[in-house]
Amino acid sequence: MRVVLVANLNLSGLQVRQAEPVLDSLVPPLGLLSLAAVIQASGHQAVIIDPNYEIDRGAISLGREFVAQTIDAVLAEKPDLVGFSTMCNSFHITLRLAERLKALCPDLANLLGGPQVSFVDQETLAVFPFIDFVLRGEAETSLPAFLRALDGLVPYAQIPGLSYRSAGAVVRNPPPLPVDDLDALPFPAWHLFRYDAQGAYSIDVGRGCPFACKFCSTSSFFQRRFRLKSFDRLIGEIRWLQQNYHATAITFVHDLFTANRKWVRALCERLLREDNLQFAWSASARIDTVDEALLDIMGRAGCRALFYGITAAATGRGEAAKDRQRCSDHCSHHLRRDRSDAFLHRRLSD
Numbered sequence: 001m002r003v004v005l006v007a008n009l010n011l012s013g014l015q016v017r018q019a020e021p022v023l024d025s026l027v028p029p030l031g032l033l034s035l036a037a038v039i040q041a042s043g044h045q046a047v048i049i050d051p052n053y054e055i056d057r058g059a060i061s062l063g064r065e066f067v068a069q070t071i072d073a074v075l076a077e078k079p080d081l082v083g084f085s086t087m088c089n090s091f092h093i094t095l096r097l098a099e100r101l102k103a104l105c106p107d108l109a110n111l112l113g114g115p116q117v118s119f120v121d122q123e124t125l126a127v128f129p130f131i132d133f134v135l136r137g138e139a140e141t142s143l144p145a146f147l148r149a150l151d152g153l154v155p156y157a158q159i160p161g162l163s164y165r166s167a168g169a170v171v172r173n174p175p176p177l178p179v180d181d182l183d184a185l186p187f188p189a190w191h192l193f194r195y196d197a198q199g200a201y202s203i204d205v206g207r208g209c210p211f212a213c214k215f216c217s218t219s220s221f222f223q224r225r226f227r228l229k230s231f232d233r234l235i236g237e238i239r240w241l242q243q244n245y246h247a248t249a250i251t252f253v254h255d256l257f258t259a260n261r262k263w264v265r266a267l268c269e270r271l272l273r274e275d276n277l278q279f280a281w282s283a284s285a286r287i288d289t290v291d292e293a294l295l296d297i298m299g300r301a302g303c304r305a306l307f308y309g310i311t312a313a314a315t316g317r318g319e320a321a322k323d324r325q326r327c328s329d330h331c332s333h334h335l336r337r338d339r340s341d342a343f344l345h346r347r348l349s350d
C-alpha cells in the first residue's frame with residue numbers, strides 16, 4: 001500500500017484579523033518521519049508531502065489556490081491512503097484539504113491523526129462526512145495495524161485508538177497503547193525530508209510530561225507516561241544524523257526535557273565523555289526544573305538554547321493569584337539570570 005502523509009501548515013498570523021498569514025519557520029515533521037519509518041518497516045510505501053516546504057520552494061502558493069494545488073501534489077503521488085497530521089491552529093485548513101480530496105476521489109480513505117484531532121475525533125467524524133478515520137494518540141503501533149485492517153485482514157474494531165463510522169454512528173475503540181520502548185522505534189525516515197536543513201535536525205528524546213497543567217493537552221495525549229530513550233539510543237541517533245546528514249545542531253524534542261534533573265545531568269556527563277561528538281543542542285525547560293549547576297553542565301555539554309515554558313504570569317486576587325505572582329517573580333529572576341550570567345552569553349558567543 002502507498003501511504004501519503006501530509007504535514008500540517010505552520011502559519012503565523014492566522015490569529016490576527018486581516019493580517020496576511022505568513023509561513024513560519026520550516027520545521028521537520030518529526031511525528032510523520034517516525035510514522036513513515038514504521039510504515040516502510042511493515043512493508044508498505046510512505047511519502048511525505050509537507051505543504052510548508054512546497055510553499056517555501058514556490059511549488060504551491062499560499063493564496064486561493066493552496067487547497068487545489070496541495071491536493072494535486074498529493075494525488076500526483078498515487079496514494080492508496082492519505083493521512084493528514086493535525087494541529088489546532090491549522091485544523092480548519094486541514095479539513096478543507098480533506099474535503100477537496102474526498103470530492104475528487106470519493107473512494108480514497110481520509111485518515112486524520114496528531115495532537116488536535118485526537119481530542120475532537122468524535123465531533124470531527126460526526127460533523128464532517130468526508131473524514132473516514134481518526135487514529136488517536138501515538139500511532140507507531142496502531143498505524144501498521146490499521147493498514148492491515150484497511151486490507152481487510154483484521155476488523156477495525158481491533159485497532160486501538162481508531163475512531164470511525166459504522167452503521168451511521170461514530171465508533172471509538174479503546175485508547176492506543178503508548179510506545180513503551182522508544183528505543184525499539186526505527187530511526188525516523190529522514191531520507192523523506194527534502195529541504196535543506198542546513199545542519200539543523202531534531203530528535204524525539206522522549207514522550208509524556210509528568211505534570212498535568214490544566215491548559216496543556218500533552219499529559220493527556222501521552223497518557224501521562226513519562227518516557228525517555230536510553231543514552232545508547234540517543235548517542236546512536238546523534239551519530240547517525242551526523243554521519244548521514246552532517247547534523248551540526250540538534251533540537252532535543254520533549255515537552256519538558258528537564259523534568260528529571262538527574263537524568264539530564266547524567267546525559268550531559270555522557271555527552272562530555274563521548275569522543276568526536278561536537279554539536280550544538282537545544283531543549284525545553286521550566287524555570288523550576290533547572291538550577292545553576294544544571295545549566296552549567298548543560299552549557300558545557302553543548303546546550304546553546306533553552307525554550308522556557310512559563311506556565312503562569314498573571315496577577316489578580318486570592319491564593320491562586322499569589323501563586324501566579326510568585327511564579328512570575330521566579331520566572332523573571334531566572335530569565336534575567338540566564339540572560340545576564342555566564343551561561344547563555346558565554347555559550348552563545350563561543
Ligand code: B12
Pocket residue numbers: 005009010011012024027028029030031032034035082083084085086087088089090111112113114115116135137138139140143204208216217218253254255
Ligand atoms: C516541537 C514542537 C513545536 C515546534 C515544531 C512544531 C512542528 N510542526 O513540528 C514549534 C516550536 C515550531 C511549535 C510551535 C507550535 N506549537 Co508545538 N509542539 C512541539 C512539541 C513539543 C513536539 C512535537 C513533536 O515533534 N512531537 C514528537 C512526535 C513524535 O509526536 P507528534 O508530532 O505528536 O506525532 C505523533 C502523533 O501525534 C501521531 N500523529 C501525528 N501526525 C499524524 C498523522 C496521522 C495520519 C496519524 C495516523 C498519526 C499522526 O503519531 C505521531 C507518532 O506517534 C509538541 C508537544 C509534543 N510533545 O508532542 C508541541 C505541540 C504539538 N505544539 C502545540 C502548539 C499549540 C503549537 C503552536 C500552535 C503554539 C502557538 N500558539 O503558536 C505553534 C504552532 C506552530 C505553527 N507555526 O503552526 C500543541 C498542539 C496542541 C493541539 N491541540 O494541536 C502541542 C501538542 C503542545 C501542547 N502541549 O499543547 N511546536
Ligand code: SF4
Pocket residue numbers: 209210211212213216217218219255256286309311
Ligand atoms: S509542564 Fe509543560 S508540558 Fe508539562 S503539562 Fe505543564 S505545560 Fe504541559
